[in-house]
Amino acid sequence: MKVLDKKIEFNDGNFIPQVGLGTSKLTKQSGIVDSIAAAIKEGYRHIDTAQIYGNQNQLAEAIKKTNINRKELFITSKIWNSDHAYSDAVKAIDRILEELELDYIDLLLVHWPTPKRLECWKALEEAVEAGKVKSIGISNFLEEHIDELMKVAKIKPVINQFELHPALPCHSLVEHCRKNNIVVESWGTLIRGKCFEVEQIVELAKKYNKTPAQICLRWAYQLGYVVIPKSSKPERVVDNSNFGDFELTKEDMDYISTIKEYRDGPDPNNFEF
Numbered sequence: 001m002k003v004l005d006k007k008i009e010f011n012d013g014n015f016i017p018q019v020g021l022g023t024s025k026l027t028k029q030s031g032i033v034d035s036i037a038a039a040i041k042e043g044y045r046h047i048d049t050a051q052i053y054g055n056q057n058q059l060a061e062a063i064k065k066t067n068i069n070r071k072e073l074f075i076t077s078k079i080w081n082s083d084h085a086y087s088d089a090v091k092a093i094d095r096i097l098e099e100l101e102l103d104y105i106d107l108l109l110v111h112w113p114t115p116k117r118l119e120c121w122k123a124l125e126e127a128v129e130a131g132k133v134k135s136i137g138i139s140n141f142l143e144e145h146i147d148e149l150m151k152v153a154k155i156k157p158v159i160n161q162f163e164l165h166p167a168l169p170c171h172s173l174v175e176h177c178r179k180n181n182i183v184v185e186s187w188g189t190l191i192r193g194k195c196f197e198v199e200q201i202v203e204l205a206k207k208y209n210k211t212p213a214q215i216c217l218r219w220a221y222q223l224g225y226v227v228i229p230k231s232s233k234p235e236r237v238v239d240n241s242n243f244g245d246f247e248l249t250k251e252d253m254d255y256i257s258t259i260k261e262y263r264d265g266p267d268p269n270n271f272e273f
């Protein structure tokens with residue numbers, strides 16, 4: 001089976017393609033049309049965006065140009081932090097639908113665990129009941145945020161998307177998600193483009209005759225994580241789905257765990273909301 005065809009089941013019975021395309025910083029100026037065209041042609045059916053990326057209109061245009069049937073696509077968006085108060089979140093959901101030109105969103109996430117995260121969750125639950133959203137989840141939530149939400153949620157989160165890559169393996173958060181039946185999704189899987197700078201990854205790329213990006217993606221895929229590598233370059237979009245023809249050995253997975261820990265993005269422990 002091609003990695004692009006592999007799906008993971010959520011706790012609500014819906015399925016997510018395990019490999020998708022990230023779109024942060026992807027705009028008309030930086031090649032969104034060509035990236036999306038290459039992705040759809042290659043067989044990607046899962047696309048990740050967010051209000052804060054400011055590209056939802058452009059993404060809708062780029063998707064339309066491919067003539068793909070909407071039902072074949074799995075689209076994720078996220079409610080930005082300044083819209084987490086209940087009434088703002090309700091309005092944000094309608095704005096996202098409008099910008100993406102969709103009548104439902106496959107997966108909608110709370111982008112960061114702001115102080116108003118539970119109000120935002122209530123708006124998400126209502127959007128599911130209203131048929132505007134199929135599945136709801138969280139992003140950048142830590143163990144304590146998950147525990148708090150699990151206590152009050154009428155609909156449980158299906159997924160947690162957080163910075164997760166060979167240099168930030170987040171063992172205890174991954175285990176906590178799995179204990180709560182929450183799918184784990186990695187952002188920054190390519191160490192946000194810095195995979196070329198990590199000795200162990202470069203060494204394994206030579207050994208397997210693959211690119212450093214493909215080694216990182218294979219690592220995450222073997223661990224069962226959803227991945228959404230982003231590239232503005234069509235040839236990289238294609239390459240980033242070409243990691244189904246090899247398997248990292250147990251020894252090489254262990255070797256990857258010797259990488260010195262490094263966080264590239266903001267730390268949810270010290271995020272200024």
Ligand SMILES: NC(=O)c1ccc[n+]([C@@H]2O[C@H](COP(=O)([O-])OP(=O)(O)OC[C@H]3O[C@@H](n4cnc5c(N)ncnc54)[C@H](OP(=O)(O)O)[C@@H]3O)[C@@H](O)[C@H]2O)c1
Nearest residue numbers: 022023024048187188189190191192193213229230231232
């Ligand atoms: N929930 C959150 O808070 C959150 C935060 C960050 C990201 N995300 C999501 O996760 C997605 C992925 O994360 P990310 O974009 O930060 O990082 P990423 O996918 O790990 O890395 C993207 C970077 O790697 C480069 N790249 C892509 N393919 C490559 C290849 N084959 N070889 C070498 N370099 C390559 C890209 O440059 P080029 O474009 O020039 O190829 C870009 O600079 C985002 O696009 C977004 O959808 C979510």
